[in-house]
Amino acid sequence: MALDTHGGHDIDPNVLAVIPDVERVIDVSYHGESAWAKAFRINVIHTNGVEESYFMKVSVGHHGREALKGEFAATSAIFEITPDFCPKPIAWGTFKLHPDEHFYICKFYEFSEGVPEPASFCEKLARLHSSHTSPEGKFGFPCTTYNGDLPQDNTWFDSWEEFFGNGLRHILRVRQERAGPSDELDGLLPALFDKVIPRLLRPLETDGRKVIPSLVHGDLWCGNAAIIDEDTEEGIVFDPSSFWAHNEYELGNWRPERNRFTSLYFQTYHSHIPKSEPVEDYDDRNALYGLRFNLHAATLFPNHAEFLQMAVDEIRRLTEKFSAYTAKL
The missing domain is CATH 3.90.1200.10 (Aminoglycoside phosphotransferase (APH), C-terminal lobe)
Structure with missing residues (x-):
């Protein structure tokens, strides 16, 4: 991701454009990775003064793009039926400054160990x-x-x-x-x-x-x-x-x-x-x-x-x- 002057944090303009009503980016932090994607946590202050966290997954190449497109479509379909059963999907897209890199963004949750009851x-x-x-x-x-x-x-x-x-x-x-x-x-x-x-x-x-x-x-x-x-x-x-x-x-x-x-x-x-x-x-x-x-x-x-x-x-x-x-x- 390329450095953006909005708050001085490492975030692409196309990512910032799809997060609603951002007043200021607090930070962007690495949140783990798999063999095919990396994850980040984005903390922002909204224009109404509320602090919010978002989860962002990043993949590269054609298959990375298609995978995140599919994840957004699938999560959206699940959320439409059972909004209490998955994170709210926000957007997916391609970085403006790195066109071979792609992102998917949803609401961020803190997880606890174990499987749900x-x-x-x-x-x-x-x-x-x-x-x-x-x-x-x-x-x-x-x-x-x-x-x-x-x-x-x-x-x-x-x-x-x-x-x-x-x-x-x-x-x-x-x-x-x-x-x-x-x-x-x-x-x-x-x-x-x-x-x-x-x-x-x-x-x-x-x-x-x-x-x-x-x-x-x-x-x-x-x-x-x-x-x-x-x-x-x-x-x-x-x-x-x-x-x-x-x-x-x-x-x-x-x-x-x-x-x-x-x-x-x-x-x-x-x-x-x-x-x-x-x-x-x-x-x-x-x-x-x-x-x-x-x-x-x-x-x-x-x-x-x-x-x-x-x-x-x-x-x-x-x-x-x-x-x-x-x-x-």
């Missing part, structure tokens, strides 16, 4: 999922959203099975581009797409059943949820990778123990939204959704072989279980 957290999540406002009732999203630096294919589909299969094929292509082929994985994919996915997802949309698209956060692991009130353990979510989906897709990211959402979170969530029919397929559907998140991790961190192995092991289990399945024509 399940009752309020799951009620908010269920409320988000229950607002069936997808354009024309389709599965997808108006723009690309990113899981870290991994772009998702959010092309619109009428069928959840078709949307899920298309998105998963995209993730597999990106993983192979970044990490190279895996003979073990590749050998399992025909049965995954020809047997497992139709067997587990097609019943959701046949025999009079229908999946109504729900807006999902899309990357709801413990690192993207935080406590904002120590007394109540009230929480919010952030860094979404949203699209309209089967609501249970969200819970696939809770399956790995590393994500710290215990069985109590599943139970509390389903006290608001029951498991989809056929209920007897629930655990295997969750496993199918969960293996996609392991493939996300394998793509983001190709040097960590355990993520790919977890996905391979689950695919093998499911393909063996449903090897006799023959899709109805």
Whole structure:
């Protein structure tokens, strides 16, 4: 970011232009980073004398720009439905003085350690999922959203099975581009797409059943949820990778123990939204959704072989279980 004379602090004019009614910038401080973005805290005094803090994420390049565009669009969609469940999004854009650098700004929160308590957290999540406002009732999203630096294919589909299969094929292509082929994985994919996915997802949309698209956060692991009130353990979510989906897709990211959402979170969530029919397929559907998140991790961190192995092991289990399945024509 380039030095700006407004208050003498390190802030780009395009950033200052989108923060409303700034009288003076108090300071801009580094607030951490990931492999694909840096974070800053901006403290300002508004023209009404109120001091306010904003969170700013900065990324570079084309994918950095598109990722922040997607984050703003996804957070805005969540905020429109459940404004108490995510930070208020302010803006996204490109620096005036550094055109290859891009920013996303939202309200700043002080976080406490741990995951939000399940009752309020799951009620908010269920409320988000229950607002069936997808354009024309389709599965997808108006723009690309990113899981870290991994772009998702959010092309619109009428069928959840078709949307899920298309998105998963995209993730597999990106993983192979970044990490190279895996003979073990590749050998399992025909049965995954020809047997497992139709067997587990097609019943959701046949025999009079229908999946109504729900807006999902899309990357709801413990690192993207935080406590904002120590007394109540009230929480919010952030860094979404949203699209309209089967609501249970969200819970696939809770399956790995590393994500710290215990069985109590599943139970509390389903006290608001029951498991989809056929209920007897629930655990295997969750496993199918969960293996996609392991493939996300394998793509983001190709040097960590355990993520790919977890996905391979689950695919093998499911393909063996449903090897006799023959899709109805």
